[in-house]
Every structure is written in C-alpha cells, then in structure tokens.
C-alpha cells in the first residue's frame with residue numbers, strides 16, 4: 001500500500017517510535033500494557049460481564065461489549081497510543097462493582113457513563129442513569145441479580161448530577177414516570193442542580209444541529225470500533241444506540257445543603273461552571289463516601305469540548321475541587337463518580353482519595369494559571385497551548401492523563417475565555433475564510449502539485465502535522481483532488497494512531513474516513529436526534545429558536561407587530577383558585593422588524609392582532625426543523641403566518657454538511 005491511496009494504513013515507523021517513547025517515559029511495559037489504574041478498574045467486580053449485549057424489548061441490540069473484545073490482547077497494538085490503550089481497556093472492564101460493601105454499587109462498561117446506587121434506610125438512591133433507558137433498565141436487573149435483592153421497586157430517590165444526556169437519558173428505564181413526584185407527596189423525587197433545564201437547552205438545542213455533526217468527530221460516531229478505529233471516549237466505552245429519555249425533575253438544589261433522604265443524610269455541593277453550567281457533587285457522611293459527579297473522572301476533562309459548548313471555567317473547576325477536597329475528601333474513605341472507576345484508601349495507599357481530588361484540582365489550576373502567564377507575556381493561544389507543561393510528578397497520575405480533554409485544547413479554552421478569539425494579528429480582524437486562505441496558499445505556491453510534492457516529503461519524514469496541513473489547503477481549494485484527499489487522510493491516520501486523547505484520535509480518524517469517501521452524498525455528516533430535550537423547551541426558548549432558524553433576508557422589508565399566545569392544553573395541573581380547569585397561556589408581543597424577530601414576553605396594552613399556537617405544537621420547530629407548527633396556529637392574520645413560513649430554513653436537511661472540505665450548503 002503506497003502513501004496517498006484509499007486504504008487504511010498500518011502504523012508507520014515514526015508512529016511506532018512516538019508511541020514507544022511515550023510508553024518508556026511513563027514506564028508502561030511494551031509487551032504487557034498495564035498500569036495501576038487498569039488493576040483498580042477490574043477490582044471489586046462482583047458480576048463480571050464478557051460478550052454482554054444490552055437488548056431492547058423489541059430485540060434491538062443497544063450495546064454489545066464484544067465489539068471491544070480486541071482489548072483481550074495484552075500488548076497495545078502499534079495503531080493505538082499505549083496510554084490510551086490502557087484507558088480503553090479499563091473502560092472495557094464491564095460488570096457490577098462494589099464501591100462500598102453492602103452500601104454502594106455501580107454498573108460499569110455498558111455505556112460511557114455508570115449507573116450507581118446508594119443504600120438508604122429502606123431502599124436505594126440512584127445517582128445518574130446512563131444515556132439510554134434500555135441500559136438503565138438492564139443495569140437494575142444486573143444489580144438485582146448480583147445483590148440477590150430487589151432494587152427497582154425500592155428506589156427512593158434519583159439524583160441527576162448535571163445537565164448532560166449521558167446522566168439523565170436513562171431516566172425512563174430507571175423509574176415509572178407515574179411514581180415520580182415531590183418528596184412531600186411521598187413520591188420518588190428527581191433531584192437536580194438549579195439551572196439544569198435551561199442550560200441543557202442552551203447547550204444542545206440552539207446550536208444543536210452544528211453540535212450533532214461536530215460530535216461525531218469528538219466521539220467517533222461514524223467510525224467502527226477497532227484497533228484502527230475507535231477504542232475509547234476517555235470517560236468510558238463509547239455508548240450504543242438506545243432510547244434517550246427524559247422525565248421532568250421535581251426538586252432543584254439552589255444552595256449547598258443537606259437532605260435526609262429515606263433516613264440517609266446526603267450533602268449537596270453545587271459546582272456551577274465546572275464540567276457543566278449546572279452540576280453538583282454529593283457526600284454521604286454515614287458511608288464516608290464522596291460522589292464527584294463528573295468533576296473528577298479517570299481522565300483530564302474538557303474545558304472546551306470540540307463538539308461545541310460554551311467555554312467552561314477552569315478556575316471554578318479547580319476551586320470547587322479544592323473545596324471538595326478540604327470539606328469532604330479528608331473525611332472520605334472512597335471517591336466514586338459517574339464515569340470510570342472509584343478510588344479507595346487502602347493500607348498501601350492511605351491517601352488515595354485526597355491525592356485523587358488534589359491532583360484533579362492541580363491540573364486545572366496549572367493549565368489556567370500558566371496559560372494566563374504566557375498570555376501576559378504576549379504569547380498567542382496557539383503558542384501558549386504548546387508551552388504549558390504539566391510537571392512530571394503530575395504526569396504520572398494516570399487519572400488526569402489527557403484521555404478526554406487535553407492540555408493543549410484546555411489551554412486554548414482558558415485563553416479564549418479571558419481574551420476571546422482574536423490573536424493580536426490585524427490579518428485576523430476580518431480574516432480570509434478557510435477556502436479563501438487555501439486558494440491564496442495554492443496561488444502563491446504555484447500549483448497543487450508543488451504543494452503535494454512537499455507535503456509527501458513531509459509525510460515520508462514523519463512530519464504528519466505539516467503534511468496534513470498542506471494537503472488540507474489543496475483539499476479546501478480543490479475538494480476533488482484525490483491525491484490531496486488520500487495524503488491528508490494518511491497523515492490524519494498516523495496522527496490518530498499516536499494520539500493519547502480519544503477526542504484527538506476520533507477526530508483524526510473521522511477526518512481520514514471522510515476524506516476517503518468519494519461521493520459528496522457519502523461525505524455529508526448527518527446529525528443526531530435530540531428528541532428528549534424538546535420537552536424541556538419553554539415557549540420563550542422556542543421563540544428564541546424560531547429566530548435562529550429564520551432567514552432574516554426574507555424578512556428584511558417587514559415591519560409588523562402581533563400578539564403571540566401559546567396555549568397549554570387542559571391539564572390537571574392548570575386550575576384556577578376554585579379548582580376549575582383553565583388554559584395556561586404565555587403571551588408575547590412579537591415584532592418582525594426589518595429582518596429581526598424581536599419579542600417582549602408578557603402582556604402589553606397595545607391593540608394587536610393575535611396568533612394562537614397550542615404549546616404542544618411548538619416542539620415541532622425543533623423536532624422537524626420545519627414550519628409544521630404553523631399549521632396548528634389559529635389567527636385572523638394568516639398573512640403573517642405565511643411570511644414566517646416562507647422565511648424558515650429547513651435546517652434538518654441543510655445540517656447534513658461535510659467537515660473537512662468547503663461547505664457548499666446555502667440557506
């Protein structure tokens with residue numbers, strides 16, 4: 001197989017050497033690729049699961065861990081970074097695990113997240129529910145089998161640590177919705193941090209289509225599992241495909257507090273701005289056990305995930321982790337969390353818990369502080385990212401290795417949070433687009449052939465970043481140049497094989513896969529469903545979303561004002577003071593003003609014509625990206641409906657865009 005041909009290649013000598021050097025530096029045995037974390041990941045398993053499938057009631061395979069049975073081999077293959085190999089192998093350890101005898105258990109390895117139960121006086125408290133209803137339901141059955149006692153019928157409360165789908169998506173498989181309600185009603189509460197609803201929507205709906213496409217690069221959704229494919233998502237084994245469910249939470253924690261839930265004291269530590277905008281840790285004093293949610297996992301996390309999300313705050317992250325350490329770590333015997341495995345104090349390692357929390361706090365603090373130090377002496381974000389170095393002692397703490405987040409991306413995230421995206425170069429004030437820059441580069445280089453000749457030389461000499469960058473200019477200038485596509489694919493592939501971060505590996509290998517696809521249709525990346533989130537949208541959020549998917553050029557001559565009333569159907573909850581059923585309404589005055597969609601939420605005295613839309617029709621905007629909700633509107637100003645209908649962009653269809661070449665989609 002020669003360079004620049006369509007096939008997937010083996011690891012080059014340069015890649016093998018790079019992987020070997022890292023293994024030596026970290027003290028990883030080249031033949032039997034193991035470390036102390038792999039040992040811990042397999043420890044305390046009371047029901048191991050090999051070749052295990054999660055199957056839905058109608059027979060669909062939701063997750064099959066035999067897809068990852070390549071981890072049975074001892075030696076890391078040449079095509080996988082040896083440190084990432086151990087991370088993947090640790091995640092591959094599936095089963096029911098005993099975090100604390102008789103008290104705390106986890107099902108791990110059937111999803112990227114864990115299913116956790118904590119014993120209360122008469123039953124169990126669930127901490128996070130995995131991504132899918134089927135995985136959650138299966139986890140409960142496995143727990144009952146391993147423990148030999150009922151679990152599902154004894155659930156007393158569910159705590160969801162934060163607003164990401166891999167923590168709440170399994171709710172419907174955990175509990176029957178009819179049993180959910182307030183603690184005061186004697187029902188099963190779903191307890192979440194304040195802000196849970198709004199933040200999820202902001203993260204996943206307003207930019208949802210773009211995020212869906214980009215997420216495939218982060219998680220490797222379009223590439224198969226395997227030694228030349230996806231091996232890990234850093235936090236766990238890549239999840240399967242099941243039903244992402246949602247049930248409305250019943251209690252919102254808005255300050256640090258202690259609740260007694262079914263006879264067990266549970267302390268809540270809010271950690272806003274860390275891994276999620278709304279997130280919280282828990283401490284169980286009776287068990288001397290600390291739940292670190294997703295603030296500390298078995299990896300350095302993302303201050304910025306490449307799928308897209310608002311920048312996280314590295315300063316909040318280290319600070320809340322330091323508080324957790326001083327307040328709870330010093331009185332804990334075990335720390336466990338929603339991803340990866342637990343860490344416990346032992347006679348050989350009596351400070352395992354505090355070490356774990358302190359190392360986590362330290363790495364975010366170093367990245368934060370050093371980035372700003374470099375910024376203050378004039379380094380750019382790209383320069384600072386390469387300059388920030390983690391001290392060797394901390395590099396050897398396996399659970400903060402860059403399996404998910406990376407030092408480089410996190411440093412750029414810190415830089416951007418403080419200083420924004422401008423790098424100080426006036427060329428970047430109103431920069432050329434990627435396509436324009438590529439064309440300029442080729443014009444100055446003379447021809448694509450000249451560029452590719454040098455890029456090939458770089459490739460042959462193991463300079464894969466340079467080769468990929470130069471070949472990428474040709475791809476952006478001439479998307480059908482096969483030589484350029486294959487060369488860039490080959491270079492991405494070698495970069496993927498040596499990446500310690502699963503995110504980098506998945507992105508490089510996804511890019512290589514897309515470059516090797518020859519038909520435009522094949523190259524389009526479709527987006528993922530976001531069904532359950534739609535239920536969280538308030539009428540105001542839906543109006544915001546309507547603004548986003550409206551082509552303002554089509555409204556550029558309009559200046560019209562009307563009243564929009566959304567009506568909730570007659571539901572049991574909506575009654576007036578006499579107990580009579582009423583329709584709950586939300587009222588807006590909407591102003592289509594020369595392309596913009598302004599609105600005021602509330603009643604105004606202005607006399608306006610009215611459009612009435614049933615609230616339940618609004619999610620159709622997001623569900624289908626279409627204007628179907630307008631069909632449900634009642635109004636005496638149908639012309640306004642037509643104007644909006646005409647301006648809505650069919651985002652669902654247009655969101656199938658390619659990533660590694662110019663995007664030709666137009667509104």
Ligand SMILES: [Zn+2]
Nearest residue numbers: 113164166294
């Ligand atoms: Zn998670």
